[in-house]
Amino acid sequence: MKTHFVPRVNQLDSIQLDSEIKNLLRQQIQNILQCLPPGLLSHLQPEINFVLNSALWNFSIPRSYATFGQQMLSIAYEKDQLPPVKLAMHYLLTTFLPYAKESCQFRLTSWSLLQKMLTLVENALVLFNLLNFFKFLKTGKQPSLVDCLLRINYRSLDGAKRRNIGYSYMTRELIWAGFMELLGFTVPLINYHSLKRKLRNFLRLEPNRQSVERVELTPDSKCAYCNERVILPHHMGCSHVFCYYCLKGNQLADAGFECNICDYRSDTFKRVIVL
Ligand SMILES: [Zn+2]
Numbered sequence: 224m225k226t227h228f229v230p231r232v233n234q235l236d237s238i239q240l241d242s243e244i245k246n247l248l249r250q251q252i253q254n255i256l257q258c259l260p261p262g263l264l265s266h267l268q269p270e271i272n273f274v275l276n277s278a279l280w281n282f283s284i285p286r287s288y289a290t291f292g293q294q295m296l297s298i299a300y301e302k303d304q305l306p307p308v309k310l311a312m313h314y315l316l317t318t319f320l321p322y323a324k325e326s327c328q329f330r331l332t333s334w335s336l337l338q339k340m341l342t343l344v345e346n347a348l349v350l351f352n353l354l355n356f357f358k359f360l361k362t363g364k365q366p367s368l369v370d371c372l373l374r375i376n377y378r379s380l381d382g383a384k385r386r387n388i389g390y391s392y393m394t395r396e397l398i399w400a401g402f403m404e405l406l407g408f409t410v411p412l413i414n415y416h417s418l419k420r421k422l423r424n425f426l427r428l429e430p431n432r433q434s435v436e437r438v439e440l441t442p443d444s445k446c447a448y449c450n451e452r453v454i455l456p457h458h459m460g461c462s463h464v465f466c467y468y469c470l471k472g473n474q475l476a477d478a479g480f481e482c483n484i485c486d487y488r489s490d491t492f493k494r495v496i497v498l
């Protein structure tokens with residue numbers, strides 16, 4: 224019995240893979256349906272999903288006693304635990320009942336009692352799934368509720384071979400994670416405002432600094448920093464207007480902040496008074 228051991232992680236991954244495969248195909252069908260006139264097949268959504276799920280079920284479980292996700296991980300259901308009756312039950316529980324539920328939710332929206340019942344059943348299923356998950360963690364068998372109801376176990380097709388883990392990828396991931404952490408720590412320490420100013424001063428050889436007493440503010444005035452309409456107009460002594468937050472923020476971040484346009488420098492600023 225030990226040779227048929229299937230690690231819990233493989234069992235959970237097979238369920239995950241199954242749902243990924245389903246989503247992938249559903250997405251492809253959606254892409255195809257987008258080419259058709261809108262509304263032509265949208266009312267058949269539950270049927271389309273049902274046909275897709277039925278096809279997936281039909282091509283996997285009756286043939287090889289394993290879903291596609293399980294086949295990818297070399298696991299399968301115990302063959303002798305799946306007689307035709309249980310197979311039919313499996314189909315009913317995994318494919319037909321979800322279709323019936325989806326169809327009811329899609330079509331019978333005015334039947335409030337039925338909708339309430341469905342919500343109740345859905346909530347109960349979530350609870351039972353959770354309980355079954357705890358049971359699965361303890362015993363390592365029957366990860367899904369359907370498996371538990373039908374009492375079918377998984378077995379490994381290639382003996383008790385454990386999954387190979389590529390440590391080279393793991394190391395690479397670790398290096399990248401470390402690098403990102405380093406960047407995340409150092410980037411906020413760099414004062415971009417001051418760097419930008421120094422670079423601008425370096426490139427502009429002849430600064431044009433002049434102080435003025437009054438600043439002209441017209442309805443078209445734009446902030447010298449963000450080049451948008453000025454919000455709470457302020458100036459630092461030159462003839463250019465700044466938003467309060469642009470100016471205050473820059474002066475807080477960079478002690479030597481200079482006007483973007485004329486390189487006038489001041490530590491203080493005043494409100495622009497409209498006369
Ligand atoms: Zn601004």
Ligand SMILES: [Zn+2]
Binds near residue numbers: 461484486487
């Ligand atoms: Zn200026």
